[in-house]
Amino acid sequence: MATMEAVQFSFTERNLALNKVPIPEVRNPLDVLIKVAYAGICGTDLHILAGEYPCRQMGAITLGHEISGTVVEVGCGTNTIGIFKDGGWAQYVLCPEEQVHKLPQNLTLEQAVLAEPLSCIAHGWDITSPLIVGEKILLLGAGITGALWACVLHLQGHRTVVVSEPNTTRLEMMRKLNTNYKMVTPEQLKKNAQKDPEWYSFDVVIDCSGDVGAIEQGFSLMNSGGKLVVYGVAPPANKISISPYDIFRKEITIVGVRTNPYTFKKALDLIASLGSRYLSHTALGVKPFLLSEYQEAIDTLKKGTIMKAVFRM
Incomplete structure (x- = not known):
């Protein structure tokens, strides 16, 4: 069975670790397998790690609900990706088709992680x-x-x-x-x-x-x-x-204001309008890390010396 790297959180042990896990398989006809390019670390993720915000409590879960990447397989539920269902702090992530949005050609995967x-x-x-x-x-x-x-x-x-x-x-x-x-x-x-x-x-x-x-x-x-x-x-x-x-x-x-019901299309339009004038990772203080650098990414974000940490695969 093919495996991948994933940064996973155990709620019961309050532990974050880089694990080798099987690459998800497309079994539901409405599932889409994404090869992750970028996955953001959100403030909500920090609350989850501190035990201050609910997430899946059974077994280890791959966090990460801010994801951009490339479709590699399609099957043609929903629990929140990266909170109750394995998310994007990994090389691959399985997503319901309804939560996958096609990027216009002029948008980069680097910009899209902010969607x-x-x-x-x-x-x-x-x-x-x-x-x-x-x-x-x-x-x-x-x-x-x-x-x-x-x-x-x-x-x-x-x-x-x-x-x-x-x-x-x-x-x-x-x-x-x-x-x-x-x-x-x-x-x-x-x-x-x-x-x-x-x-x-x-x-x-x-x-x-x-x-x-x-x-x-x-x-x-x-x-x-x-x-x-x-x-x-x-x-x-x-x-x-x-x-x-x-x-x-x-x-x-x-x-x-709670999350983002049906506003991803508006977000992609916003990205197109904001463009490089506003969405430069350098200007925004966004720093990329490898999955293996997960602890450094979390620590640097908590110190406040960057605006945002993202995993770059």
């Missing part, structure tokens, strides 16, 4: 619209999702945007996108809001951090009629403390 996070942003855009040019927007978090939100906002003409992030290295990486957005730490945001409360009050706050303190700070700086967009994935047990009276007084709308 899954962009499909989530596309869904967020849909349910928070209208986002009106001229509104003041606060982005909380300068990881890859914050960076991609910044790219999409800039593409759509938004210029009055502030990005808040405690990691100054990530703020410096965000500056490479040349959006001219204001980059501040949470402490700088607090001081600026005290000095100039009129400018540092926001019509839209988009949380990409999943951090309780960041969300509470963002909420405190909202204008009347504002929208709070809860986009970042927080551990399920975490709670925020906000005043119901302030929600009432300011007529605040709170919007939750």
Whole structure:
């Protein structure tokens, strides 16, 4: 039986390891076998590794739900790829046909590994619209999702945007996108809001951090009629403390954004529109790793010296 390398997680042992496993076989007529080119490491994956987010608990599971690659075999269910069903941190992955999307010829596999996070942003855009040019927007978090939100906002003409992030290295990486957005730490945001409360009050706050303190700070700086967009994935047990009276007084709308229902086509269109102007891996702080470098990839991402780690096969 032909085998492949896969980075697998054991929920019961809280252990991540590079294993030799059989290459999946196409047995269902609606399955597609993909030879993986790139597979991203998502913040959700880090929550899974920390035991803070549910995943398949029986046996070892191959993580990775951000995948680009080449079809090598087709059979012509659904559990989430890389969370409840083996995913793309491997040389091959078996996917349901309905979850496979053909790339236009002008898109690269390198760009396409960002399709899954962009499909989530596309869904967020849909349910928070209208986002009106001229509104003041606060982005909380300068990881890859914050960076991609910044790219999409800039593409759509938004210029009055502030990005808040405690990691100054990530703020410096965000500056490479040349959006001219204001980059501040949470402490700088607090001081600026005290000095100039009129400018540092926001019509839209988009949380990409999943951090309780960041969300509470963002909420405190909202204008009347504002929208709070809860986009970042927080551990399920975490709670925020906000005043119901302030929600009432300011007529605040709170919007939750969960994953990417039926928005992959929009994500591919976004990639085509964003192009190399925004989606350079270098500018976005995306660093490739081999599967065998999985621990270095996880550690580097946790240190915050890169925006995103991807496995390159």
